[in-house]
Amino acid sequence: DLVENAVSKKARIENFITSFARVYTPAVVGVAALLAIVPPLLIPDATFAVWIYRALTFLVVSCPCALVVSIPLSFFGGIGGASRSGILVKGSNYLEALARTEIVVFDKTGTLTKGVFTVQEIKARGVSRDALLELTAHAESYSNHPISASLKAAYGKEIDGARIKDVEEIAGYGVSVTVDGKKIIAGNTKLMEKTGVLYSPDEIAGTAVHVAIDGVYAGYLVIADEAKEDAAAAIRLLKDMGIKQTLMLTGDSKAVARKVGKDLGLDTVYAELLPGGKVDKLEALLAEKTGKGTLSFVGDGINDAPVLARADIGIAMGGLGSDAAIEAADVVIMTDEPSKIATAIKISKKTLGIAFQNIGFALGLKSIVLILSAFGLTTMWEAVFADVGVMVVAVLNSFRALNTKNL
Incomplete structure (x- = not known):
């Protein structure tokens, strides 16, 4: 149900493509109309038959379906691939935000420990x-x-x-x-x-x-x-990926927090925090972010729900986690393995990479063929390939987001 409802929460790049198509489509139709009418009226010996053919070729090439179809499909593939790995992402926007994660904050009990x-x-x-x-x-x-x-x-x-x-x-x-x-x-x-x-x-x-x-x-x-078997490995993986800070917020004593933090390799630990204190500390960490970077909080208990909701990305342990935490979170790790956080970020980066590949490929090839068609250097066959062929290639590329075995 979470995966199905994720389609209603679009990533910024999806919203951009929708907005782009809304402006782009009438613009190219207008250009095609001008291409069919103006040259025969202004250029000696120019015929309407030739220029209408060029305009139609131009119109076929300019169709934005490759972008409109393949970009959302890339994110659907990413969400599907994540669910196969036991990671439920509640929307494309959260998958996109995960790719920009620079700070990861953990709860202790039930998250990093058993x-x-x-x-x-x-x-x-x-x-x-x-x-x-x-x-x-x-x-x-x-x-x-x-x-x-x-x-x-x-x-x-x-x-x-x-x-x-x-x-x-x-x-x-x-x-x-x-x-x-x-x-x-x-x-x-x-x-x-x-x-x-x-x-x-x-x-x-x-x-x-x-x-x-x-x-x-x-x-x-x-x-x-x-500590969970893969907790230390999870922190190490995140650091290897370039995550700037890994922190822990816990209500436990300072001695316990320091020992867990040292054993797992965390950068900073904050101990003896009540749920309200965790939110206050998270607010301070959010102010430390740079640019478009995001902060992810990982928790499992009902006390973590306010922090999960406040973070840019809330990640809940879904196996033994409370219903309140799962409901408040944007991403749910169904296997309770901290190492799956790194997997989720890798999936998000791969998905975003595929989406940008499709945009670059579609716009690049279409731009070239559009210019050639305007000068009559292409036929309708090339135009069809630049439309349908590019769409098929982009869609096939989007399917790569489903493959998460090697991440």
């Missing part, structure tokens, strides 16, 4: 890493919190409920439980401070579950969102 929390790091003190994970998984086993689920998944073994006693869940802090006769306290830094456990805080890029055994600090486990 949105699934896993245990990334275990820092044990006085006990082994395996023992710390085992005790923490048992301590958190009665909780349905996503962090607890990630701890149990990292442990990977069946939880023995017989080893667990005196479970107390402390809302907003963590849990207190007895495992194998040992008093286990697991939670955030506030829980450590509340229970009087001495520890030396580190700067942690992720959510940390601090653990104390019998009142003695035993270390922490870092729970973090995992």
Whole structure:
């Protein structure tokens, strides 16, 4: 449905061709009429039969159908080729704007990362890493919190409920439980401070579950969102294509944002932003653009919808993205792969290149044949080729936009 409705949103070059044909067609008809009437009246021995034939030849050559048909077809081909690659573009105008992208801004969770929390790091003190994970998984086993689920998944073994006693869940802090006769306290830094456990805080890029055994600090486990497999490659591809800036806007902590930005090779990260803050930051970035360059924002959540709508090009992750984000976006990546953003830009540039090839070829050849026909140096056969033949060649060239395998 999105692809079908895309035809109503024309690119600037399509609108130009429509406007051009509106002026061009009556102009060449007028020139052809003058060519048929004026020379026989002014030139000695000139006959109406010869000049009417030349005028008709001129009229056939000047027909703008090659441009009117092939240019929209190029964009339809680009939109179709993009959809084959799992990229839905909601209009030719967005495909054209993608080709001029110079700044790409990303959301983090669900866009560059999987949105699934896993245990990334275990820092044990006085006990082994395996023992710390085992005790923490048992301590958190009665909780349905996503962090607890990630701890149990990292442990990977069946939880023995017989080893667990005196479970107390402390809302907003963590849990207190007895495992194998040992008093286990697991939670955030506030829980450590509340229970009087001495520890030396580190700067942690992720959510940390601090653990104390019998009142003695035993270390922490870092729970973090995992980057998508192709996220780093996506940033690298964009930079190789000449994208000037790659940035990330996220509501996460500065430590988490810095780590993700460094791991993926982003130019700049802005952290601890509320949805309104993201819009304000985007406004500032839009003011930094140069010339006709565009800014693309990539997101997936309902909180990203205002930013997606404000950006020159809003790109939504459609696989797991919210309905609000998909509705607000101009381009939807159905496979949730960040690397498809580079593919979309390549498709847009190829499509725009094909459209300009058709314009150059059609206008160039027609101009030559028009001049020759005015001087009687062409026949109707050459005129037919300059009209229908050029149109067929331009249409066949437009079909190349459907081929996206080698991008």
